[in-house]
Amino acid sequence: MEVLGYILEQCINGLQLGAVYALIALGYTMVYGVLRLINFAHGDIFMLGAFTGYYLITKFTIPIYFVFIITMALTGCAGYIIEKVAYKPLRGAPKISLLITAVGVSLFLEYFLSLKMIFTPNYIGFPRPFEVVSYNFSILSVTNVQILIFTITGVSLGLLYVLVYRTKQGRAMRAVSYDQEAASLMGIDIDRTISMTFIVGAALAGLGGILYGIAYPQINVFMGVMPGIKSFVAAVLGGIGIIHGAVLGGLIIGMSEVFVSAFLSSTFRDGVIFIVLFLVLLLKPSGIFGKRTEKV
Amino acid sequence: MKFFIESRKVLFLGLAVYVVLKALFTLGAVSQYIEQITLFAFIMIVASLGLNVIYGYTGQFSLGHAAFYGMGAYLSAYLTKVFEIEGVLGFLPAMVLSGMMTGLAGYVIGIPILKLRDDFLAIATLGLGTMFKVVLDNSDRFAEILGGSRGFVGIPRITNLEVTISVTVFIILVTRNIIFSRYGLFWRCIKEDELASVSIGVDTTRMKLMAFSYGCFLAGIGGALYAHLYTFLHPSSFDILKSIDFLIIVIIGGMGSITGTICAGLIWVGVIEGLRILLPVEMLDLRWVFIPLMLILLMMWKPYGLITKRSRQLGS
Numbered sequence: 001m002e003v004l005g006y007i008l009e010q011c012i013n014g015l016q017l018g019a020v021y022a023l024i025a026l027g028y029t030m031v032y033g034v035l036r037l038i039n040f041a042h043g044d045i046f047m048l049g050a051f052t053g054y055y056l057i058t059k060f061t062i063p064i065y066f067v068f069i070i071t072m073a074l075t076g077c078a079g080y081i082i083e084k085v086a087y088k089p090l091r092g093a094p095k096i097s098l099l100i101t102a103v104g105v106s107l108f109l110e111y112f113l114s115l116k117m118i119f120t121p122n123y124i125g126f127p128r129p130f131e132v133v134s135y136n137f138s139i140l141s142v143t144n145v146q147i148l149i150f151t152i153t154g155v156s157l158g159l160l161y162v163l164v165y166r167t168k169q170g171r172a173m174r175a176v177s178y179d180q181e182a183a184s185l186m187g188i189d190i191d192r193t194i195s196m197t198f199i200v201g202a203a204l205a206g207l208g209g210i211l212y213g214i215a216y217p218q219i220n221v222f223m224g225v226m227p228g229i230k231s232f233v234a235a236v237l238g239g240i241g242i243i244h245g246a247v248l249g250g251l252i253i254g255m256s257e258v259f260v261s262a263f264l265s266s267t268f269r270d271g272v273i274f275i276v277l278f279l280v281l282l283l284k285p286s287g288i289f290g291k292r293t294e295k296v
Numbered sequence: 297m298k299f300f301i302e303s304r305k306v307l308f309l310g311l312a313v314y315v316v317l318k319a320l321f322t323l324g325a326v327s328q329y330i331e332q333i334t335l336f337a338f339i340m341i342v343a344s345l346g347l348n349v350i351y352g353y354t355g356q357f358s359l360g361h362a363a364f365y366g367m368g369a370y371l372s373a374y375l376t377k378v379f380e381i382e383g384v385l386g387f388l389p390a391m392v393l394s395g396m397m398t399g400l401a402g403y404v405i406g407i408p409i410l411k412l413r414d415d416f417l418a419i420a421t422l423g424l425g426t427m428f429k430v431v432l433d434n435s436d437r438f439a440e441i442l443g444g445s446r447g448f449v450g451i452p453r454i455t456n457l458e459v460t461i462s463v464t465v466f467i468i469l470v471t472r473n474i475i476f477s478r479y480g481l482f483w484r485c486i487k488e489d490e491l492a493s494v495s496i497g498v499d500t501t502r503m504k505l506m507a508f509s510y511g512c513f514l515a516g517i518g519g520a521l522y523a524h525l526y527t528f529l530h531p532s533s534f535d536i537l538k539s540i541d542f543l544i545i546v547i548i549g550g551m552g553s554i555t556g557t558i559c560a561g562l563i564w565v566g567v568i569e570g571l572r573i574l575l576p577v578e579m580l581d582l583r584w585v586f587i588p589l590m591l592i593l594l595m596m597w598k599p600y601g602l603i604t605k606r607s608r609q610l611g612s
């Protein structure tokens with residue numbers, strides 16, 4: 001029974017981490033869908049979300065749900081500004097220049113924010129806005145932090161689903177990701193749709209940032225790099241451009257990371273994730289839910 | 297002989313560069329530090345040429361170049377340690393051997409992953425780079441000498457001006473000859489249009505593999521030189537940021553341009569290290585704020601790279 005309890009506990013931990021990855025992966029997958037761009041700066045927006053949450057909680061005494069809303073609004077704005085300032089002037093340039101720009105934006109955010117007068121490069125403890133309570137059910141126990149993370153991820157996933165598949169904006173996004181030129185011929189405002197995608201993706205990443213801060217209470221300016229890459233892997237794993245694929249991918253990555261740390265060694269966890277990625281890419285290059293594209 | 301006659305321009309230029317640098321170094325006109333980064337710039341050129349063959353000429357997008365660079369570095373350092381090599385004569389075979397082993401590793405890894413295309417290849421090679429770093433971080437578990445996450449220490453310092461310049465010039469000449477040979481033509485053909493290349497009978501799988509393993513070979517050579525220049529290796533020197541360094545050099549120099557890569561390598565190392573000298577100590581943190589900004593502005597101003605012919609007006 002003890003072993004089973006331990007495994008279940010690790011399962012919950014894996015789901016917790018996976019849910020955060022899923023939130024970041026959604027932004028990756030949406031941006032990749034419309035722009036075909038691996039937005040390296042996305043991981044840094046996640047970091048920005050964590051820091052915004054930190055300052056809102058420590059400096060102002062406002063209810064936690066307002067913290068979530070304000071952070072999402074601010075990171076959404078950050079995503080919008082990044083897209084307008086850095087990516088939009090490069091519309092039509094080779095894809096690789098766009099990628100280098102994304103790397104540039106990512107490095108800029110990291111090192112600019114790590115300056116001593118801004119966030120400093122040190123680790124900062126994230127304040128817990130509420131007491132952690134553990135609920136015990138026979139063999140497994142769940143904390144209220146985990147319940148919060150699952151609920152928020154679930155709700156935002158549902159809302160995103162409605163946005164993408166039930167609204168006119170969402171239809172425009174899907175059209176742009178399918179064929180940008182044809183979509184613009186059909187009267188869709190491409191720039192607006194791309195901005196919208198960035199705003200929504202960045203807001204979700206910011207949300208992920210606060211949740212990460214609450215769950216693993218130590219934040220740092222460079223904390224977004226690895227989660228960013230892993231979330232992109234998650235998006236590829238599930239089939240890039242597909243919303244439920246990103247969520248499944250995130251959960252797989254989170255689970256495998258936690259299980260490798262728990263049963264093997266934490267130094268192997270990054271490696272194992274990429275072994276999973278390799279297997280998926282070799283067996284099904286378009287990802288788990290991806291449709292087969294033409295093969296040459 | 298024909299090889300040397302046809303390439304006399306490059307040889308003379310190399311000799312001239314050597315004489316000037318040697319004079320500067322022996323007269324003590326520059327500090328030890330500048331001496332070191334000059335050699336480092338040449339090493340970056342060798343390794344970036346490898347990426348240029350893979351990406352610039354053949355169009356295979358690799359984000360894991362630093363892994364092969366690191367592989368060459370660790371292999372060469374390991375070989376010189378095991379065989380207790382101290383001098384240049386012993387180092388050259390070790391360097392070539394580690395380059396070839398890196399090339400072989402590139403070949404073996406290339407067989408599965410070169411089937412992927414574009415961004416999927418990018419993410420797979422990115423994964424490769426991360427995995428390699430994990431292996432290095434745990435390397436002391438299978439060989440104590442490699443040092444794991446503590447780093448590989450006590451590598452003899454062998455790389456000097458003569459070795460670096462002659463290897464760089466030789467590599468440039470060989471690469472140039474390959475590029476202008478039939479193989480180079482096939483590679484460029486694959487880059488332009490893979491489907492069309494298949495239809496005119498190019499064995500694209502083989503050609504892509506060749507380009508990839510040759511590029512990895514160059515990375516390995518560069519890595520070997522690096523290991524014996526800095527005499528200390530650490531897994532974090534071979535992470536994604538390093539791969540991006542190579543990519544930036546290739547992009548700035550213009551894809552598929554050897555001259556461009558050489559200039560861009562010098563510029564890139566010059567800018568990164570130059571800012572370290574120019575900025576006052578208390579503003580040193582600002583270095584990595586300026587560099588990305590310059591990069592972004594450069595990409596906006598010249599999305600096709602600094603030194604490049606605008607040969608293709610249509611498409612991207």
